[in-house]
Amino acid sequence: MRKLLPLLILCGIASTLKAQYDSVWLYPQGVPGAIVKNIPEKVTVNPQDGVTITGDIQKPLLYIHRPAKPNGVAVLICPGGGYYVLAMDHEGHNIARWFTERGITAFVLKSRLPDDNLMTQKTIRPLQDAQQAMRIIRGNAARWKIDPSKLGIMGFSAGGHLASTVGTHFNKQVGEITDPKISVRPDFMILGYPMISYKPGNYPATAPNRLLGDKPSAALIEEYSNELHVTADTPPTFLFLSSDDFLSPMNSIGFFNALLQHKVPAELHVFEKGGHGYALSKKHRGHVEEWDRELEGWLRDRKLM
Secondary structure, eight states: OOEEOSSOEEEEEEOTTSOEEEEEESOTTOOTTBOOOOOOOEEEEOTTTOOEEEESOOSOEEEEEOOSSOOSOEEEEEOOSTTTOBOTIIIIIHHHHHHHTTTOEEEEEEOOOOOTTTBSSTTTHHHHHHHHHHHHHHHTTTTTTOOTTSEEEEEETHHHHHHHHHHHOTTSOOSSOOOTTSOOOOSOEEEESOOOOOSBTTBOTTSOOTTTOSSOOHHHHHHTOGGGGOOTTSOOEEEEEETTOSSOTHHHHHHHHHHHHTTOOEEEEEESSOOSOOTTOOSSOOGGGGHHHHHHHHHHHTTOO
16 A cells, blocks of 8 residues: 655565665656556566566666665666566566665666657656656665665666766756755666667667657757767766677776766676677576676775675
């Protein structure tokens, strides 16, 4: 049953991990830019890999996974799905459990997916939702026992594009809701086999472009090619991917090079084999399945564990 709080609506939900976590509506006063239609949210199973996916999201949520002994660090997780769907368990709740086992409070973002039928200005809506999530987390840091200066962001695939957009476009809060008193800049980034750039050669030429549209302008491509927006203020970043990924490895390599050029602390792991979309699943892909051990070491080095 939902419980009304001064600013947020919280509800307890049982996850597929047989654990309990809360959820927060991003916009309890109404979703900005929404085109209200009688279209139900869809939860299905991808027949190719058995991953549960969610689409037609119209009421974005933030799920809160609390560790037994929080260490003050928090991370916002952006599941992937090509901006068409979200792999909420596979690249969301399962990842959150990994963090909570290590004392890190994890937030899983169920953001809107760009769709002209369900929203105006579809290009800004995923970023708007992620920035709103950052504001909510920092604004409630004391409630959730986290240090607002130790809030990072993680994303997979298209969720990696969203996360890297948050990590490079934080100087401008987009959309109808802004708050200059609360920063939306992440303090660190973790990007798993991410989509980074819409420049030719990085984004598959034959793939539909759900975020920007089928014929985006040069200005729009540049705006959302995040390697072009790295500065000295971009957060320290951990990247991992496989060289046999169908998504060009140059997405991550180009971003890594931009980080180095601006003297941003960065670590890049390119595994020989692994493909795409593996998250924490163990399917005999080889040592790519050990990427989380490398991440754990990086977090320890940065005193985040």
